[in-house]
Amino acid sequence: MEFTIGGRLEVRITPADVGKRVSVRRRTNSGGTGEEFTDAVGVLTSWNDGVVSITQKSGETVHIVESSLVAGKVVPAAPARRRGPAASFDEMAAVTARAWRPVESEALGDWRLRAAGGFTRRANSVLPLGDPGLPLGEALGRVRRWYEERGLPAYVQTATGAEGTQELLCAELEGHGWRREVSAEVRIAALAPVGDREAEVSAVRLTREPDAAWLARYQRFSTPGPHVLRVLGSGPSVWFATVPGSGEAPDAIGRCVVDGRWAGFMAVEVAPEQRRRGLATTVMTALARRALDEGASAAWLQVEEDNEGARALYDGMGFAGHHRYHHYRSA
Numbered sequence: 001m002e003f004t005i006g007g008r009l010e011v012r013i014t015p016a017d018v019g020k021r022v023s024v025r026r027r028t029n030s031g032g033t034g035e036e037f038t039d040a041v042g043v044l045t046s047w048n049d050g051v052v053s054i055t056q057k058s059g060e061t062v063h064i065v066e067s068s069l070v071a072g073k074v075v076p077a078a079p080a081r082r083r084g085p086a087a088s089f090d091e092m093a094a095v096t097a098r099a100w101r102p103v104e105s106e107a108l109g110d111w112r113l114r115a116a117g118g119f120t121r122r123a124n125s126v127l128p129l130g131d132p133g134l135p136l137g138e139a140l141g142r143v144r145r146w147y148e149e150r151g152l153p154a155y156v157q158t159a160t161g162a163e164g165t166q167e168l169l170c171a172e173l174e175g176h177g178w179r180r181e182v183s184a185e186v187r188i189a190a191l192a193p194v195g196d197r198e199a200e201v202s203a204v205r206l207t208r209e210p211d212a213a214w215l216a217r218y219q220r221f222s223t224p225g226p227h228v229l230r231v232l233g234s235g236p237s238v239w240f241a242t243v244p245g246s247g248e249a250p251d252a253i254g255r256c257v258v259d260g261r262w263a264g265f266m267a268v269e270v271a272p273e274q275r276r277r278g279l280a281t282t283v284m285t286a287l288a289r290r291a292l293d294e295g296a297s298a299a300w301l302q303v304e305e306d307n308e309g310a311r312a313l314y315d316g317m318g319f320a321g322h323h324r325y326h327h328y329r330s331a
Helices: 089-098 136-148 167-175 212-217 226-232 279-293 308-316
Strands: 021-029 036-048 051-055 061-065 069-074 104-108 111-115 155-160 179-190 205-207 237-243 252-259 262-270 298-304 320-329
Touching: 021 051, 021 061, 036 061, 036 167, 051 167, 061 167, 089 179, 089 252, 089 262, 089 298, 089 320, 104 136, 111 136, 136 155, 155 167, 167 179, 167 320, 205 279, 212 237, 212 252, 237 279, 252 279, 262 279, 279 308, 298 308
Parallel strands: 262 298
Antiparallel strands: 021 036, 021 069, 036 051, 051 061, 104 111, 155 320, 179 298, 179 320, 205 237, 237 252, 252 262
C-alpha cells in the first residue's frame, strides 16, 4: 500500500477520523537489526490516551501506540466487488435474519432482542441494526436483564468487513467487557451456476417440513422441542432436502430459504462415512434448482472460519465473502 508523498511517509489521520476506514503502518522493531514495520487496515474505532485502535474485517481489534505510527491515511469504505451479485450490508442483514427467525422477539429502539430457548446463537442474540434509543451502557444492561429472565446468556450479534458494518460497536462492546466467542463469514454468489452444476439430483427428496429422518442427521438437534422446529420452519419459502441412506439417518441433508431474489443455504450436512462423494454438491444443486424455479437469482450462506472443508466446497461453487458476523457474550 502506498503512503508516501514526495518520497516521505506521512500520518494523515487524526482523532477526527474515528469511524472511518484507514490504512496504517507502524514501527514494530528499532533494534540493532534495523527497523521493522507492520501494516493494518480496518475501521478506526478509537484514539485515546496515545493509543490508536483499529477493528479489522476479521473482528479483531488492533491497539497501536500512537508514537509507533509512521504512516496512515483514510481509504475507501470497502473495496469494489469483482464477482457475484451486488448487495449492501443492510440488505444482507435483513435477508439472513428472516431466514432464521426466533420464537420470541422484542424491540429496544432499533435493536431486536431475540430468543428461541437457547437453540443457536443466531436465534438467541440481539440484532443491533441502528440506535437502541438509550446510552450504550444502559442498553446493554437492559439486554442482560432480558436474557436473564429467560435463563439465557446475553449475546449481541455484530458484523464487520463491509460498508456500513459495525466495527465501532464491536470496539464499544469490548470496552464494556463483552467478549467475542464465535465468528463466521457470510458469502454470496450467483445462483444459476450452483443450479447448473452436474449432479444426479433424482435421489434428493424435497419437502416443506423436516421429518424425523432429516432431524436424525441434523447435528444441532440435540435438544428437541417445538422451538427448534419453529426456527427451522421460519422464513418466506422454506425447503428441506434429504438424500436417503441405508440406516435411520439420511446420507445428506440441507435447508434452503427463498426470499425474493435470494436463496439462503443452511444445515448442509453429510454422514461422515459418505463424505467426498459429492453429496453436499448434490443437495445444494437440487435446492438451487427449486429456488431458481421460484424466481431467485442470488445465493448466500454462512460458514464458520474453522470449517475448511466447507470453505473449499463453497470456493469451488463461486461463493465470495461479503462480510463477517460475530457473537459477543456478556462477561
